[in-house]
Amino acid sequence: xxxxxxxxxxxxxxxxxxxxxxxxxxxxxxxxxxxxxxxxxxxxxxxxxxxxxxxxxxxxxxxxxxxxxxxxxxxxxxxxxxxxxxxxxxxxxxxxxxxxxxxxxxxxxxxxxxxxxxxxxxxxxxxxxxxxxxxxxxxxxxxxxxxxxxxxxxxxxxxxxxxxxxxxxxxxxxxxxxxxxxxxxxxxxxxxxxxxxx
Numbered sequence: 514x515x516x517x518x519x520x521x522x523x524x525x526x527x528x529x530x531x532x533x534x535x536x537x538x539x540x541x542x543x544x545x546x547x548x549x550x551x552x553x554x555x556x557x558x559x560x561x562x563x564x565x566x567x568x569x570x571x572x573x574x575x576x577x578x579x580x581x582x583x584x585x586x587x588x589x590x591x592x593x594x595x596x597x598x599x600x601x602x603x604x605x606x607x608x609x610x611x612x613x614x615x616x617x618x619x620x621x622x623x624x625x626x627x628x629x630x631x632x633x634x635x636x637x638x639x640x641x642x643x644x645x646x647x648x649x650x651x652x653x654x655x656x657x658x659x660x661x662x663x664x665x666x667x668x669x670x671x672x673x674x675x676x677x678x679x680x681x682x683x684x685x686x687x688x689x690x691x692x693x694x695x696x697x698x699x700x701x702x703x704x705x706x707x708x709x710x711x
Contacts, residue, residue, distance in 0.1 A: 517654050517677075525555035526643045529636055530596045532629055539586035542570055545595065553599070565599070573598060578611050580618045590621050593632050600639075604689045609696045615703065653680055 530552050540548070549565040557564060573579050579594045587595070594614060601610045620626035657677045661669050 517650060521647060521650070523555065526646070527640070528553055528556060529639055530592070531636065532632060535589050535592045537589060539584075539588050540592070541586060542567055545570065545587050545592065548592070549595070549599065565595070570595070572607070576607055576611055577618070578607070578614055580622050590628055593628055594618070594621075596632075597635070604685070604692060605696065609693060612696050612700045612703070616699070650681075653677070653684075656680075 530549070534548075534552065546565050546567070550563070553564045563569075573595065574582065578598055579591055582588075582591060594617070597614065598610055601613065605613070617626065617628075617631075621628060654677065657673055657680060660676060661673050
């Protein structure tokens with residue numbers, strides 16, 4: 514599995530939309546799409562895949578994953594939210610993302626959050642996550658090779674790949690399940706807050 518190194522290099526795992534790359538001026542939808550396509554092009558599985566489309570953005574707006582736009586333009590805050598959605602949609606349902614970001618949307622509209630500071634914390638964590646991931650995936654690759662003992666070379670390589678895929682998907686599933694439970698807690702907290710007398 515000497516391809517793991519190549520795969521990691523191709524994926525450009527460090528790619529994130531930094532605060533410096535987000536324009537201070539509001540952008541039209543086509544400009545937003547172009548910004549994301551340019552930034553995350555290497556993370557696509559193939560050339561036909563789109564990082565972001567008009568339909569996706571419209572669905573985020575209709576589903577209230579982002580607060581309403583003004584004059585068909587997207588603010589810096591919208592771009593930060595879309596960047597978070599881009600990361601979250603790899604593991605969470607649209608409903609779970611809405612639950613996760615609902616409070617944030619309200620805080621943005623009430624001007625009750627330092628969104629730049631929150632996003633900087635998110636970016637700091639993604640850098641550390643990426644470093645941890647690289648360390649972990651090479652350890653996992655070693656463990657997979659240790660598990661596959663004997664067999665023909667062609668057969669061993671195939672079995673190694675299947676075992677590695679299974680192991681990665683299992684690990685991803687474990688993380689996703691914990692994230693979903695945290696989303697459920699957010700949802701219950703929001704319901705409790707709504708029932709509280711004002």
